[in-house]
Amino acid sequence: MRLASWFLIGGGAILCLVTFAGWVALNLFACGLHSGGCSLTRFRFRWEDTEALTVFVPPFVLGCVLAAAGAALRMASRQRQP
Numbered sequence: 001m002r003l004a005s006w007f008l009i010g011g012g013a014i015l016c017l018v019t020f021a022g023w024v025a026l027n028l029f030a031c032g033l034h035s036g037g038c039s040l041t042r043f044r045f046r047w048e049d050t051e052a053l054t055v056f057v058p059p060f061v062l063g064c065v066l067a068a069a070g071a072a073l074r075m076a077s078r079q080r081q082p
């Protein structure tokens with residue numbers, strides 16, 4: 001159970017990080033395609049882009065659920081030990 005909990009926690013964290021990195025990469029790509037150019041001082045995330053969020057939110061939520069399930073397994077296995 002301990003190994004499974006670590007896999008769930010690690011897998012969920014990696015999925016969240018990869019999803020967030022994809023969101024940042026998409027925003028940087030869109031900013032670079034803007035005709036006015038892009039600078040780091042003017043760069044901001046486009047949270048109102050619901051089409052992209054429908055792709056990025058489900059894996060991020062799944063990663064959070066996996067990490068939470070792993071943490072719950074880890075806590076449950078700790079409580080069972082004498």
